[in-house]
Amino acid sequence: xxxxxxxxxxxxxxxxxxxxxxxxxxxxxxxxxxxxxxxxxxxxxxxxxxxxxxxxxxxxxxxxxxxxxxxxxxxxxxxxxxxxxxxxxxxxxxxxxxxxxxxxxxxxxxxxxxxxxxxxxxxxxxxxxxxxxxxxxxxxxxxxxxxxxxxxxxxxxxxxxxxxxxxxxxxxxxxxxxxxxxxxxxxxxxxxxxxxxxxxxxxxxxxxxxxxxxxxxxxxxxxxxxxxxxxxxxxxxxxxxxxxxxxxxxxxxxxxxxxxxxxxxxxxxxxxxxxxxxxxxxxxxxxxxxxx
Amino acid sequence: xxxxxxxxxxxxxxxxxxxxxxxxxxxxxxxxxxxxxxxxxxxxxxxxxxxxxxxxxxxxxxxxxxxxxxxxxxxxxxxxxxxxxxxxxxxxxxxxxxxxxxxxxxxxxxxxxxxxxxxxxxxxxxxxxxxxxxxxxxxxxxxxxxxxxxxxxxxxxxxxxxxxxxxxxxxxxxxxxxxxxxxxxxxxxxxxxxxxxxxxxxxxxxxxxxxxxxxxxxxxxxxxxxxxxxxxxxxxxxx
Numbered sequence: 093x094x095x096x097x098x099x100x101x102x103x104x105x106x107x108x109x110x111x112x113x114x115x116x117x118x119x120x121x122x123x124x125x126x127x128x129x130x131x132x133x134x135x136x137x138x139x140x141x142x143x144x145x146x147x148x149x150x151x152x153x154x155x156x157x158x159x160x161x162x163x164x165x166x167x168x169x170x171x172x173x174x175x176x177x178x179x180x181x182x183x184x185x186x187x188x189x190x191x192x193x194x195x196x197x198x199x200x201x202x203x204x205x206x207x208x209x210x211x212x213x214x215x216x217x218x219x220x221x222x223x224x225x226x227x228x229x230x231x232x233x234x235x236x237x238x239x240x241x242x243x244x245x246x247x248x249x250x251x252x253x254x255x256x257x258x259x260x261x262x263x264x265x266x267x268x269x270x271x272x273x274x275x276x277x278x279x280x281x282x283x284x285x286x287x288x289x290x291x292x293x294x295x296x297x298x299x300x301x302x303x304x305x306x307x308x309x310x311x312x313x314x315x316x317x318x319x320x321x322x323x324x325x326x327x328x329x330x331x332x333x334x335x336x337x338x339x340x341x342x343x344x345x346x347x348x349x350x351x352x353x354x355x356x357x358x359x360x361x362x363x364x365x366x367x368x369x370x371x372x373x374x375x376x377x378x379x380x381x382x383x384x
Numbered sequence: 385x386x387x388x389x390x391x392x393x394x395x396x397x398x399x400x401x402x403x404x405x406x407x408x409x410x411x412x413x414x415x416x417x418x419x420x421x422x423x424x425x426x427x428x429x430x431x432x433x434x435x436x437x438x439x440x441x442x443x444x445x446x447x448x449x450x451x452x453x454x455x456x457x458x459x460x461x462x463x464x465x466x467x468x469x470x471x472x473x474x475x476x477x478x479x480x481x482x483x484x485x486x487x488x489x490x491x492x493x494x495x496x497x498x499x500x501x502x503x504x505x506x507x508x509x510x511x512x513x514x515x516x517x518x519x520x521x522x523x524x525x526x527x528x529x530x531x532x533x534x535x536x537x538x539x540x541x542x543x544x545x546x547x548x549x550x551x552x553x554x555x556x557x558x559x560x561x562x563x564x565x566x567x568x569x570x571x572x573x574x575x576x577x578x579x580x581x582x583x584x585x586x587x588x589x590x591x592x593x594x595x596x597x598x599x600x601x602x603x604x605x606x607x608x609x610x611x612x613x614x615x616x617x618x619x620x621x622x623x
Binding site: 147150152171172173175176177179181183187188189190191201204205206235249284365 | 409462472532533536537538539540541542557558561562565566569
């Protein structure tokens, strides 16, 4: 099957999928579609089933009922190792995957398993390591890397074989704000290239503002709460609150400023540009906001 | 079985060890029947069936291996027909089944804290008793980590069942190296946590809750040696 199978059409389809663990947690009747080339965020509070959905997508778990299709392939009908050609998986803990003696071997492990020739994967390593700024780490042991370096190597290892779909499990967990922005830049510059479909599971609400065009699948207690796009979700703040999530900081500040400074244009809330213009003019109000 | 005092269950295990070591087939069978009856009456039937199924599977596999080993050593299939050899395998299997059942019943019907308390009360230093329970609890964590690592490596294209024997052995390294690293990290964290919680600071340790023995415990403890000698009693009665 060609590597660019997912170039057009639906990359991921969940059709009435249900799954349950032996501890009683159940995912019920989940249905959604992610188009090729889209970036999708699977969001929800802790224990909502985000990682379970991601693992069902990767084929690590098989649904009890319903079907999961990756680029038209039913995950129930193929072995996990056969899906590796089309899927790149970036685990939350990169150390769970590392076992080779050098970063080079770690990155090329998937490429070797999926049948790329030596010339092909060596060229790809140079390309990917340049994009991710890890070329100077190739001969080091994976266990000598810092957290940020390990995450970059983990991404490199997941995209080396040019998969159609890349799955990231809690990619920004444990990162400070600057590193988070840096990581998001990497995803936009490197991972989303070539029309790849990217799916990220996270409870980090800031990602909504960092990916304003993303598809959002909101889960709560194993059920689907919202299936749409970021802009639709942010216009329905009650959905976030009812799923134990807060508004992203910039949106919350915007809403607060609108209310505090009463600077909304009649009939609609102020745009970001209007907010900036009017708050500059009303510095005293900003001072009041800070003092509060 | 859940309400029995842990000391009662430890008594059953110690008796089980003695019976498996020195007692003849009649006592062995009687004691096995006693443990099975206690388990069926004292725990959920589905749980008992699970324990029985896994114990029987392991015992049967070992019995088959013993038979194969005997045939290979003797270089003759006729050894299976020899009464002594086959009887030995059967008796060994019953002993193993009895030991496995008694330990399985203890660990599936007793909370780990209770085991630690009981061992500490009978004189085992708290540190060593806790290490034993940590090791038992850690098994499920290890299994869960192994499953996670296996899934991650499988989605990276790992195939344990493909290639030459050397390639397959090499591919298992991709599972065991991350498992060892993750386990070492976890144990390191655990040791720091125990240290900051003053683990082992004092030889005297108090408990918020202690189990109390009941009449049922006295009955089971009294019955245990009686069951072991019951075949002899029955034989004397018949005579």
